[in-house]
Structure formats: C-alpha cells, structure tokens
Amino acid sequence: MKCPYCQQDMQEGYIGIGKQDICWTPKGKKQSWIVNRAKPYQKMLAKMSWIHGSSIKVYRCPDCCIEVINENDL
Numbered sequence: 136m137k138c139p140y141c142q143q144d145m146q147e148g149y150i151g152i153g154k155q156d157i158c159w160t161p162k163g164k165k166q167s168w169i170v171n172r173a174k175p176y177q178k179m180l181a182k183m184s185w186i187h188g189s190s191i192k193v194y195r196c197p198d199c200c201i202e203v204i205n206e207n208d209l
C-alpha cells in the first residue's frame with residue numbers, strides 16, 4: 136500500500152489487543168462491552184478470539200507517522 140501523503144510504500148504490520156473486539160466507534164458514542172456484539176453504529180474490525188486475542192492489519196508510514204486500516208483487507 137502506498138502512503139496517501141508521501142506515496143512511499145508503507146510497512147505492513149498489525150495492532151493486537153487482548154481479550155476484546157476491535158471496533159471503530161463514532162466520536163461521542165459508547166463502545167459495546169459485550170464480546171463479539173458491536174453496537175449498530177460501530178464497525179467491527181476484528182472479533183475477539185479466546186485463543187488468539189484480536190488483531191487487525193495496519194499499514195504504517197514511518198516518515199509521515201500515520202497508520203492506515205483498509206476494511207476490505209481485514
């Protein structure tokens with residue numbers, strides 16, 4: 136993936152957390168606290184796995200210090 140700011144190739148990596156889902160939540164809205172059940176206004180990016188936790192693929196540009204998540208690539 137090319138960085139949208141400087142057009143260089145981005146580094147592929149991931150962001151992982153423990154025993155929680157990873158959801159995008161609109162500003163001002165509350166997160167769901169029920170595992171694997173996002174609220175209707177949330178976008179589920181990764182469901183929690185009891186064995187592996189949860190993680191999402193994230194591209195990073197070290198020069199611009201930005202991270203990009205592509206929902207079609209999850």
Ligand SMILES: [Zn+2]
Nearest residue numbers: 138141196199
């Ligand atoms: Zn960049």
